[in-house]
Amino acid sequence: xxxxxxxxxxxxxxxxxxxxxxxxxxxxxxxxxxxxxxxxxxxxxxxxxxxxxxxxxxxxxxxxxxxxxxxxxxxxxxxxxxxxxxxxxxxxxxxxxxxxxxxxxxxxxxxxxxxxxxxxxxxxxxxxxxxxx
Numbered sequence: 001x002x003x004x005x006x007x008x009x010x011x012x013x014x015x016x017x018x019x020x021x022x023x024x025x026x027x028x029x030x031x032x033x034x035x036x037x038x039x040x041x042x043x044x045x046x047x048x049x050x051x052x053x054x055x056x057x058x059x060x061x062x063x064x065x066x067x068x069x070x071x072x073x074x075x076x077x078x079x080x081x082x083x084x085x086x087x088x089x090x091x092x093x094x095x096x097x098x099x100x101x102x103x104x105x106x107x108x109x110x111x112x113x114x115x116x117x118x119x120x121x122x123x124x125x126x127x128x129x130x131x132x133x
Contacts, residue, residue: 034101036083037070041100044072052097054080055104059091059123068101091125 022042025031031039037053044051050073058067069082069092080092096104 033084034068037068038100040070040081040083049074053100053104054094054097056095057093057121057123059125064121064123091123093123
């Protein structure tokens with residue numbers, strides 16, 4: 001799926017948000033990480049493959065921002081797919097899992113837009129995995 005989407009779709013982090021269905025993303029051949037994750041989920045589910053959206057942070061994402069990717073359940077385990085990344089890499093910090101973006105919204109805004117004065121998010125890789133108890 002990523003091999004299909006990466007050369008055929010334009011992922012633009014600076015695109016203004018506009019709600020698009022998976023069909024519209026496929027037709028327009030562009031979107032932000034959330035839309036491309038929705039397209040991957042729709043393609044997976046059309047093949048009867050369970051899929052879910054994951055949101056969080058990605059190490060060395062520039063500019064650092066909230067990010068979305070999807071996972072598909074194949075052969076007894078979840079596999080990560082991210083159409084915005086040309087080369088698969090780790091360093092993901094998952095914040096939420098859901099059926100679609102509505103399940104994993106960090107906030108919902110009602111009324112006039114409110115903008116934070118400043119925000120800084122940083123993801124650092126550890127040299128080794130933490131020991132579990």
